[in-house]
Amino acid sequence: MISLKSIKGIGVCRWKKQHLQGCRFVLFADIDAAVKLLLKLKVDYKQMTGQDYKAGCPPSENSVVPDNGPTADGADDEDTVNPWSVSTTNAKGVDYDKLIVRFGSSKVDKELVDRIERVSGQKPHRFLRRGIFFSHRDMHQVLDAYEKHKSFYLYTGRGPSSEAMHVGHLIPFIFTKWLQDVFDIPLVIQLTDDEKYLWKDLTLEDCHRFAVENAKDIIACGFDINKTFIFSDLDYMGSLPEFYRNVVKIQKHVTFNQVKGIFGFTDSDCIGKISFPAIQAAPSFSNSFPQIFGGRHDIQCLIPCAIDQDPYFRMTRDVAPRIGYPKPALLHSTFFPALQGAQTKMSASDANSSIFLTDTPKQIKNKVNKHAFSGGKDTVEEHRKYGGNADVDVSFMYLTFFLEDDEKLEKIRQDYTSGALLTGELKKLLIETLQPMIAGHQERRKQVTDDTVKQFMTPRPLNFNI
Ligand code: TRP
Numbered sequence: 001m002i003s004l005k006s007i008k009g010i011g012v013c014r015w016k017k018q019h020l021q022g023c024r025f026v027l028f029a030d031i032d033a034a035v036k037l038l039l040k041l042k043v044d045y046k047q048m049t050g051q052d053y054k055a056g057c058p059p060s061e062n063s064v065v066p067d068n069g070p071t072a073d074g075a076d077d078e079d080t081v082n083p084w085s086v087s088t089t090n091a092k093g094v095d096y097d098k099l100i101v102r103f104g105s106s107k108v109d110k111e112l113v114d115r116i117e118r119v120s121g122q123k124p125h126r127f128l129r130r131g132i133f134f135s136h137r138d139m140h141q142v143l144d145a146y147e148k149h150k151s152f153y154l155y156t157g158r159g160p161s162s163e164a165m166h167v168g169h170l171i172p173f174i175f176t177k178w179l180q181d182v183f184d185i186p187l188v189i190q191l192t193d194d195e196k197y198l199w200k201d202l203t204l205e206d207c208h209r210f211a212v213e214n215a216k217d218i219i220a221c222g223f224d225i226n227k228t229f230i231f232s233d234l235d236y237m238g239s240l241p242e243f244y245r246n247v248v249k250i251q252k253h254v255t256f257n258q259v260k261g262i263f264g265f266t267d268s269d270c271i272g273k274i275s276f277p278a279i280q281a282a283p284s285f286s287n288s289f290p291q292i293f294g295g296r297h298d299i300q301c302l303i304p305c306a307i308d309q310d311p312y313f314r315m316t317r318d319v320a321p322r323i324g325y326p327k328p329a330l331l332h333s334t335f336f337p338a339l340q341g342a343q344t345k346m347s348a349s350d351a352n353s354s355i356f357l358t359d360t361p362k363q364i365k366n367k368v369n370k371h372a373f374s375g376g377k378d379t380v381e382e383h384r385k386y387g388g389n390a391d392v393d394v395s396f397m398y399l400t401f402f403l404e405d406d407e408k409l410e411k412i413r414q415d416y417t418s419g420a421l422l423t424g425e426l427k428k429l430l431i432e433t434l435q436p437m438i439a440g441h442q443e444r445r446k447q448v449t450d451d452t453v454k455q456f457m458t459p460r461p462l463n464f465n466i
Pocket of ligand 1: 155156157158159190191192195280303304305306309
């Protein structure tokens with residue numbers, strides 16, 4: 001933290017008459033240096049916090065710091081993680097431990113996983129057991145309150161940029177469904193069709209249509225209709241005054257400098273983008289949903305999301321106490337790797353990097369066999385002799401996401417590493433895991449009628465006892 005105490009040294013010169021003459025020169029030089037220091041500190045302060053320095057007003061929590069920057073050794077400055085791009089040069093993927101330090105969040109450690117198990121009375125989801133939801137903010141606080149019978153609600157979302165969702169998109173929803181079931185709490189899902197209109201070359205109508213289409217895939221994850229509200233920003237913002245009121249409150253408490261610092265916006269970004277973060281922040285506050293929570297503004301929110309969304313919620317957590325609301329808690333997931341390797345996440349805009357929820361069993365098989373990056377050796381002989389590298393093997397990584405059986409997974413890892421299991425055999429295991437999973441999803445999606453979507457997307461009370 002910057003300290004302005006250093007300029008207090010100005011007072012050191014004693015104001016005794018007989019010293020005044022001799023001191024004069026020194027004093028002016030001191031003042032000059034102190035003023036320069038003060039000005040420099042003010043500039044530094046503004047750069048780091050995005051706010052003008054005001055005496056007696058400390059900056060709030062890492063508010064405007066985009067993140068804590070690369071660590072001192074500079075080793076991870078190749079990892080790019082923000083809402084628009086994710087990349088690293090490391091075949092094992094992003095260094096998530098360093099990301100925790102950079103973002104100032106906390107690790108989901110064994111103690112927390114054990115505690116979730118105790119409090120919920122359920123075996124922790126494999127995403128928790130395997131470090132896929134690896135980072136959090138304030139989870140202990142949420143559990144403390146829950147133990148005292150103070151409930152909370154879940155908030156997650158999706159930017160509907162196309163009709164095509166891939167398996168990576170399901171990760172936060174699969175986990176959110178589990179949280180909803182084990183804690184028996186309401187859930188709001190924001191579809192940011194406005195965001196996609198602002199960022200992509202798409203029409204408003206298309207974005208809205210994608211929102212409704214994506215809602216079907218989300219519903220197919222099995223959410224409880226009595227406890228889930230899904231909304232399109234384009235519909236909901238205009239229909240519920242309470243939501244927009246929160247957006248405006250948030251907008252008043254974040255400066256252009258701050259969003260520039262957090263999101264890297266520039267002077268030539270349209271003003272829609274600049275104010276959008278307030279719209280993603282608003283569902284974190286319970287009074288944005290009066291139909292669910294009455295007028296209550298104090299119900300704790302928990303946001304499961306991929307770590308790239310954290311900048312939005314760092315901003316939200318900074319604003320919350322200043323507008324009289326609780327800060328949302330967070331659970332962050334790692335990225336779902338592209339087929340070609342963990343240097344980037346799976347992206348719907350690159351068909352070869354993705355397994356889509358609409359893919360046929362044959363397409364799944366071909367994509368895995370053809371594109372899934374392998375940590376195996378070039379020849380069977382070498383592989384048998386030296387073994388494969390599961391840490392960079394995309395098929396193995398996908399199995400850690402989707403294969404439920406811990407013992408089976410560990411056996412696969414050992415056999416692959418020793419060379420007993422060949423790349424083709426590992427891929428076959430993945431294909432056999434993905435095919436029924438995706439077929440099941442397609443089956444459930446078919447059952448989702450327009451009427452069901454409408455019900456999920458209608459503002460209404462949910463089963464929830466405050
Ligand atoms: N911005 C997110 C995206 O592009 C969508 C989103 C909105 C979201 N609200 C959220 C994601 C809350 C996670 C949690 O996909």
